[in-house]
Amino acid sequence: MKRVFGAKKDKEPPPSLNDASDRINKRGESVDEKIKRLDGELARYKEQIKRTRPGPAQEAVKARAMRVLKQKKMYEGQRDMLxxxxxxxxxxxxxxxxxxxxxxxxxxxxxxNKELKGMMKTVKIQEIDNLQDDMIDLMDVSNEIQESLGRNYSVPDDIDEEDLMGELDALEADMGLETEGEGVPSYLQPDNEPDYDDLNLPSAPTGHAVPSGRVNNQVDELGLPPVPRASLRG
Structure with missing residues (x-):
């Protein structure tokens, strides 16, 4: 059967945009090379026209230049299309x-979106609210415990604050009376200085005591007798 009808050929994949763009760019580069070559010929023909005198020779050069110029215009149109x-x-x-x-x-x-929906299923607003309420209750209980532990045992609860303020004012008044003598307490004022004459204390010495046994009333600068020198025997 394959010999009669032939084998089915596999279809080639269609060209991609990059392949088509590369092919067109190569064609454009080829056209640019042709245009450059024609520009070079036109430049030579222009020089020949300038050097040639008017006449049949100059007209022939102009005809060749016109032909090259037409080719250049055609290639430029192709390049623009590409x-x-x-x-x-x-x-x-x-x-x-x-x-x-x-x-x-x-x-x-x-x-x-799918991940967020799965995560939202595990987080419920009601549970968060209940958790917040539980935390508030726990904080209140903690504050009550701290207040109970910080209570002072020595101060009774039935003390009147007005009585305390009255005692405080009286204490300040007593302190003001004690410090009336120019800021000096009463126990440091001159009237309360002790009388040292009643103590019968001995008077302070007025001179240096001369020890017994000094010779010829000779003393040193400290009021002490001089040390006798030992005799040297030869």
């Missing part, structure tokens, strides 16, 4: 890349 095709392919490729980016963005958003 540039337009390349621009269109670039626009399509840009749109294609934008659609791919949009697809990836939508896929990422769908995945994130």
């Amino acid at each position: 540039y337009n095709q390349t621009f269109n392919l670039d626009q399509v490729a840009f749109a294609q890349e934008g659609i791919k980016d949009a697809q990836q963005t939508m896929s990422a958003l769908k995945s994130a």
Whole structure:
């Protein structure tokens, strides 16, 4: 059967935008090379026209220059067409890349949305509110415990604050009476100094005591008798 009808050929994949753009760019480069070559010929013909006198020879050069100029215009038209095709392919490729980016963005958003829904199932507003209420109750109990532990055992609860203020005022008044003598307490004022004459204390010595046994009333600068020198025997 294959010999009669032949084997089915596999279809080649269609060219991508990049392949088509590269092919057109190569054609454009080839056309640019041809235009440059024609520009060089036109430059030579212009120089020949300048050096040739008017006449049949000059007209022949002009005819060849006109032919080259027509070819150049044709190639320039082809180059412009290729540039337009390349621009269109670039626009399509840009749109294609934008659609791919949009697809990836939508896929990422769908995945994130699914994850968020799964996470929201584990977090409930009512449970959060109940947890906050429990924390407030625990803090209140903690404050009550701290106040109970910090209570002073020595101060009775039935003391009147007005009585305390009265005692405080009386204490300040007593302190003011004690410090009336120019800021000196009563126990430091001159009237309360002790009388040292009643103590019968001995008077202070007025001179140096001379020890007994001094010789010829000789004393040193401290009021002490001089040390006798030992005799040296030969």
